[in-house]
Amino acid sequence: MSFEIDAQQICEQLEGTDRRQKTKVLEELRNLCRNAPENMSTEKMAESFDQLYLHLLKSYDDRFESVRDHAVQAVNAFLERLPPMDFHLLNVVSTLAERMGKAETVEPSEEIRLLYIGQLNLMVRQYAKMGNVGVFRECYPQVVKILIKSIKDDYPLVQREGCSTLVNLSRVADTQELRPFTESLQAALYGMLNHKHAQARISAIEAIGRLSLHMDASGEAMKRLFNEVSPLLMDTMPLVRREVGQMGILMLMELLDRYSFFERILPLVLCCLKDESPEVLSHIYPQWLKCGKLYFEENEAELCQQEISDLPVENYPKDVKRPTIGCRGLVQRSLRLLKLITRETSDWKDNVRLHALKLLYQFVLHAEAAMTAKFFEIYGDLAHACIDPVAEVNAEAAKVADLMGRLLSYDAWIDHGFDGLERNARESYMRCFYHMFTSSLGGSYDQMMKLAKLLRSTDYSHTLKPGFQLYILKLLDTILDKSLKINAGQEELQDLYEAVYVSAVKVMALSYSLSGNLINEGKMLIDKIVKFEQISEAKLHERWFPLALKDVENLDAALEDNAEPVLLLDGLINICLIRATYIVDLMEKVKLVFEHCCDSAQVKVFSSLSVATLYWSKTMDIERERSTQMLSEFISQIVEPYLTWKAGSNAEAMRSLAMATLCALAQGAESEAMEVLPSLAKHMPSLLEDRNVTTRHYAIKAVIYFREMSVEDLKPLGYATMQRMDDPSAGIRILAALAVGKLKPKFSDSEKEAEHEKEVWDAFVKRAMDLLLLYHESPEKDIKAAVEVTLKVLAKSHPEAWEERYQRALAMVHKKEQLDELYKKLTIKDGPESEANTS
Template sequence: MAAAAEVAQALSRALSSLQGPDCGRAARLRALETIRAEVQERPLPAAVVQEVFGAQLVRPLARCLAGDAAERCRELALQLLRHGLSHGDRPEEALPVLLPALAQRLCPPQGFEPCEELRLGLLQLLGLLLQRCGAAVAPYLSDVIRILQATLLDHYAEVRRESCRCAVACAQAVPEHFHMQSESLINPLMQTVSHQHYRVRVDVIQATGAVIQFGNGKSVDDVLSHLAQRLFDEIPKVRQAVTTVIGEWLLHLRDRYSYFHKLIPLLLGSFTDEIPENMTLAWTYWEKIGLQWEKENEEDLKDKMDFSVSPSHYPKGVTRPGLGCRELVSRNLSKILPGLCHDITDWVENTRIKASQLLYTLLLHAEDHITQHMDLLLRTLYQACLDEESEVVRNCVKAAELIGTFVNPKVSLKLITSAFEKTPKPSCIMVLTAVIRGSPKEILQPHLTDLGNMLSQAGVCQRSEEVFYMEQLLYCVEALIEVCQEDCKEICLQLLKVLVTVMATPDSQHLKEKAEETVCSLAEVQQLDSFLCLYKQHIIQLLEWVSVSHDSWTCYSPEILQLDVIANHSGPVIGEALDDFILILKTCLQPNKDPQMRLKLFTVLSQLLQKANETVNSQGLFPSYLEIVIKDILAPNLQWHAGRTAAAIRTTAVSCLWALIHCETLSPEETLKVKDVLMPEIIAAMDEDSKISRLMGCCIVGVFLKVCGRQFDEDQLTKIYPEVLKRLDDASRDVRLAAARTLTNWFNCVKDSDMKSVMKSNIEILYQELLIHLDDQDQDTQNAVLNALKEGSILYPELLVREIEVIIHKHRTPVYCNQLLHHIQSAKEPLL
């Protein structure tokens, strides 16, 4: 008491100056400096500080703090008050004086501290009061709440942060009373939760956690959407704060059972945080929550705890959550899932990604409880798998794999199949593929036949030519082969039909190559030597499959492309099924059928005939079908009809005939049989607009002359050479060369027959015409004509010499004429 009296005596003069009505700013500053020197800068016992502080200093310092116009005076008063509260042993005695002063200075409109640093100091003083006074603050709770409502929205970030710390201190100091007014802080906290400074956001989230945990739990609904938004925050510490708050609520909130379905998604959402520390924090909390719930519901879970066995086909590399965690999700899934499914289709990309990640986590926990939510799940997955964001699709596919792992195929496949029966979409196939990949082989095996039949239905595998759709169909087949391995033998034909359809997708070479690899995989799992063995087993069935409606095919029929794939991809195997193959061609290549469709089929036939010994004639059986091919297929389509398509058909028909001849599939005997039937059409082909038709026509006539020379009569030979001669004027160099070679064969026909004398006038005309073309501008054409004339010179050499002498002076160069004369002279000498 003596020490306190001594200090009080030392302070009396300063206090008088401080409280005097006419005391100026300088005097007040000197007084405050004196007080600081006596109280703050001297080591005094706590009892002395309390006695002096409580009896003499609190009120004048509080008045100075609340109303002094000088910022320095207010600052010194604040320092002295903080010192007194920190070192005094009965700080609660200052509450009646200090709290109204703080409220007056921090709560507009009564008054407002303009200095940011002083506002921060005032809040630190409030925090010190809350910390040191504890429950004694209860009567002044309204003032504290009023202060915090204002300062939580302060423009100075540090003031907001300190306000958050004060809110936490207040909640912890008077929990019995705080819950009655805690809701008043929710609105300002939520207005601050998106502040531009991340440290403010962290403090607001922590404050929100304490305010609700020690306050009114009903406020959870008011803050959940804001906290959920903070899970997308780019700062890891902000996301970490949310995880901590939600974890603490799930462990300690009084009404947590009522909010499990709202809080669990937020905590599980942190399982996929990009920062490992945040993921670990979420898992740690979740394990504690699960164990706590197990203990609280031990009687209810007794049977499950005793007999819980991990599924043998659990996803590899994934740790199975504890029983309490699984039960919490399973029991709340019906409340969580509808909102989550809505978020997966939200317009905001980040929301969709987060929701798709959470869906996988929830299904991993729910296991076979997924079954009762299949309708909603599948509808959502069908839509989400078409998302433009690849990560959403990837997460949804992973979730669909869990359906295959945990749900009985009788249920899942039946529901998915029913979606196929309506309008199959690529996303339906994606979900089915994922379910197959997630299913154990032995569980899937009884359903293989149904799966194969469904996929090979025309309404599924031929529904669309869209590359993305066909790609998903291919992935589905790949999944079946990968999972079921050798069991795929029982649906081999159905899978082959699907793969043929995929390979027939127009304008997609990469898809065709992938499908070909899959065909090889299908053969490999059946331990066959190559994919050709698959075709060997099923070629007849495949041809029957594509030809079901071949009599009514049009150019848009997908079966044409499928037939193309079967015929070309099966290689030599097609040579074992000529009965069916030739019948399809004969039916579809009649002149009364769709011209565009005929053009496509002729292209297929032409490709096969170009390598006949490796395809249609691999077994040596094709010659027995030649008569049908030539008389019933080629000949009718060589006849002239108006139109570009008809011309294109004639071109492909000529190409097919040339392929037959060129690869020697058409023997001399067969050539002899068909020459009279085909010659008029081939001669006509030499006058087509198509260069290929003219070229092939010349080549074919040349072969006919070479093979059947003695069989041509005078009339036929007379009709042939003028048409060939016309081709020497052709714009195409290749056609001119072919025409010259054909005339060489024509000369050979006459040379070895009795018609030489009868056709002298025709030969003379030929000499004259060829000598003109011997002066062609193209050197190769000149050489070809020279060879023809050399061959023809044997017939009437003197006549040819006379013709040369008539025309030689008209040529640009006499070189070729001289070579020809030299050749004739050389041929005579041996005779002499």
């Protein structure tokens, strides 16, 4: 197709008022240009454009949108085929500036504005391709106005096209020529960084990155650039975060003054290396390696020497690829940024804190031992992050601390780590230190002994915070594990295990009194020590528990039940129970509580003692005679003072617990109790009639353990027990009915005295039978069953009395059939056998 046009006719038609005619002419002109032969000389086309351009550009201001549309496309068709000329460029740019470069919006159509900025983009690409971009220098002010207007446009497609145009211009522009306009362009681009469309934000970041290569590095503009772009590292869209990383890569590779800005550029890239999205990491990581390679080539002499001795540590984290020497070198020269990063770990926004910690992880991974000198600066901030209320944030802080323990020089940081623990007895420092110390390879005997003693101190092992308690136990576990790898003698290790044991038992005790959540963790620690010391757990408690008990102090005050000394003592009693090696010391502590502490504290400790005494025979582990002596002392000092009646609600509660303890001792030390309990029989009648139902309940349960007593001593106890069959509590009535049949006196060796005692006891048995027969008519099934059990025992041991009481009851009973049935069931017909049983 030949390129033949009548320029004069086209101009006349474009000056007309007929919209259809103008659009038709413009469309034909565009098609003619586009379909012109490739090998056609551009001179003829240029000649035609020279004749038409005024009318074409004038059509940009036509009142009809379709005419403006076709005019722009026709000019585009010419520009695509014409060689770059200052004359053409200036004319088109001037027209575009009139339509798009003013403060007010002249062009109302969004689609046409998109065509305008697209035309400018076309010229930039065409002139760059032909190597003649320098022609733009004369019209930069107008071009910049057009670009700023497009970037601030309400239409997202116009904004993105404006960014694309700026990117293309920045790729080929001369820095000295473009630099005067960079700040105004950047300011416009910053407004797009919060655009609701992710693609618009991506376009803006790309444009900012390209434009940054032409900026003046000495001013505040670069500082503002990083402040504006950095928040997008936390953008919800992965592609936006990736573009920020790409911008960082571009600056690391091409920014002329990049060495001065490594500290600000690196976060843009390093954050992407820890991004949760694979598409971000897979795109940025290979380019990061290129940055490292470039830095290595530029500093080869220095880094080659470092690489020879720079071997990875033995405990390098698994599944983590070590950065190249160039990448590490890039970060190691930029450690001044650490303080700024760690400051953001305490930001009020959750995502900012998480982002800062992920960045810090990358800094540690790349800086390795070179970062040791900065540990004291970031210790406090990292420790605080370890107890962040957001689980994801404190988990990331724990990863950072773990990595620091592996990569930092142990001998250089450990003393400062100890200093932080000593100065700040808080969970935050404890967690941070735990993760570092556990992951490190270091740890001498002296250091572990120092740590164990520190954890044993009241500032640590007496804490009431569950989280703090957990990490104390975890750190103690680490000490035990590391103790297997140190060079220490048996006595030294025993001292170490002693400190660990005391700390662990105290933490377990407090945890037990508060919630009991950490008992299993503490039990595993004790099991390890048992294994290392090759003794039983009981022997371990007997050996070292007194040391823990010694640390229970300040009981001589009006403490409530939730006070730390009371909770500690209560927990120790529950965990380790009562043993011969420390029962005397334990009693002294308990007596202090009973003498000085508040009612609630007294009740709490006494309650735990009553439970512990159930295991007396299992835990005392001493000969019978000594055990009986200790039981007697325990009862006389701890229990008996509270068996006598005193007025007041606390006295009532203590009386009830004393009775519960006595009942527990009777079961837990049954053989020893047979010798000790008779001396307490004098208290039992009043206890069996106590106003408190709990006291009566424990008293009636304890009655059956009063054995080997004379008739004179047992008789008051027996009648008091019998009276409980009339108790308001059904449970006590049943227990009383059963207890009556189990009371057995020890008759005198003297035949005359024995005969008198049997008469006295027979009178008691007859009275008991009368009462039991009366209760047998009760509608309560349980009481009837208990009565039958006891009557069977008494009928067997006292057949004559049974026959007599049956006959007596037969005359008075209402339900004779029921009594006859009971009589047949219980009566023993074999007389001689009865007599033998009676004797």
